[in-house]
Amino acid sequence: MTIDVKEADDSTLERWNSFVDESKETTPFHRREALTHLAETANAEVRFLVGYKGQEPVGIFPIFETTKGPFRMVYSPPPHLEVYYLGPALLNFSKLKQRKAERRHRSFIDGCLSWIDDEIDPHYVDVRTVDGYTDLRPFSWNGFDVSPSYTYILDLTEDDLLMQFSRDARSNVRNRDDDCTIREAGVEGIEAVIGQIQNRHAAQDKEYRIDPAFVTELYERLPEGCVRPYVCERDGEILGGMVTLEGDDTIYRWQGGAKHDLDVPINDLLDWHIIRDARERGLTRYDLVGANLPRLCRYKSKFGPEPVAYHTVQRKATRMQAVTGVYRRLPSALRVVSE
Structure with missing residues (x-):
């Protein structure tokens, strides 16, 4: 199954928010105006990726490209802006049988990651997905480390x-x-x-x-x-x-x-x-945003919510892994100076 992944042109950007509205795996930060604001604040370039099966959109994946020193990095969402989830979101999957849905999903993520590697060739990729995006296997199959974090969801x-x-x-x-x-x-x-x-x-x-x-x-x-x-x-x-x-x-x-x-x-x-x-x-849902710190869980859990997982997926190039390893072995005083 071939999914064609493209960066949104002006015409597609006009339709971006309609894609956000159609997906069950989006947040307000997936909206075009929010993504643009995040990019401006983070001093990053936002890239709007869309996957198509023929003329039918099957997924969106907003990413942020930035550099730090010699390293090119891709984030979704960008760091330090109190945005907890972003990442890819799927469209037009509800009527598909499991086998076809899995093939389409994998092809979409493969296509996005190929686009990222071809167009940006990043040394580091960091993506945090929404809780409703539950199948992280396409990232694992592409060599990403996948780790869970948790939030609380109260059923309203x-x-x-x-x-x-x-x-x-x-x-x-x-x-x-x-x-x-x-x-x-x-x-x-x-x-x-x-x-x-x-x-x-x-x-x-x-x-x-x-x-x-x-x-x-x-x-x-x-x-x-x-x-x-x-x-x-x-x-x-x-x-x-x-x-x-x-x-x-x-x-x-x-x-x-x-x-x-x-x-x-x-x-x-x-x-x-x-x-x-x-x-x-x-x-129908109240997301209390975060269930990872015991001191905060003590307060939030008293409303009777359920802990729900969301995921971080990361990949580091060999060069960046080596530099990170050396940095971590430096005495803490030297690390402070280097920053």
């Missing part, structure tokens, strides 16, 4: 979601402080939420590479309702907040929920409000 179709919560979470949302108001707050909310996270990271001497301007630009570029900044306020003061992303059937708990020392269970109230809002809009 359950009749009584509150009963899945832990006792303390149920108590917090049932006995909420009536003086607190939760609302969508637009750019004001983005500035408050991202500012809190920046301050939290700075206090812990940790790196956090996005800022309110980055999120605001995403808010303005994406369709209305795709980025939703929620805040919890009391007496006109914003106590905390959450910036969510929304696409297809899923709402993503993207940024926010900074730890605080107040006497109000701000994050519990925010999560419960977001869950109810999403259900009213007909969404």
Whole structure:
């Protein structure tokens, strides 16, 4: 089976978002306007790959090309921008029998990787897929290392979601402080939420590479309702907040929920409000975005979600493996100097 993989021309780019809407394996970051914004921020070149069976599109694969020193690298998504999943997404597979679907899928990924090798010849490739993209064998068969990471998914179709919560979470949302108001707050909310996270990271001497301007630009570029900044306020003061992303059937708990020392269970109230809002809009999944750190799992697991795997696939050229090995063997002081 031959799948023809091409880089999207201007005409195809006009149709790109319709491909995103048709696939069940895409996120808001797969949209053209988001990809362009990521490329500009990461100082990378975004390449829009599309696979065809005849005239029928069978998959899309947005990738980012960049260089560091002598090395050419391909990412999907680009690093350090708080984008957790991207990678390939399949189209027009639902009616195919298993054997034909597997052949088409493998041919699509083979074609994409051949295009990447022919056009870019990278020393390093790093791809993180969405949780719905579950068959990673075509990458393994092409010599990639495949490793799982985890997120939490809460099924919003359950009749009584509150009963899945832990006792303390149920108590917090049932006995909420009536003086607190939760609302969508637009750019004001983005500035408050991202500012809190920046301050939290700075206090812990940790790196956090996005800022309110980055999120605001995403808010303005994406369709209305795709980025939703929620805040919890009391007496006109914003106590905390959450910036969510929304696409297809899923709402993503993207940024926010900074730890605080107040006497109000701000994050519990925010999560419960977001869950109810999403259900009213007909969404069926709440992705709590990340279930890899024990200290964060302790909080997120109290809503009764299921841990679900997504995957990272990586490949390093021999030259880069050798350089990385030498770098890791350097004393830590020398590594700091070299950076």
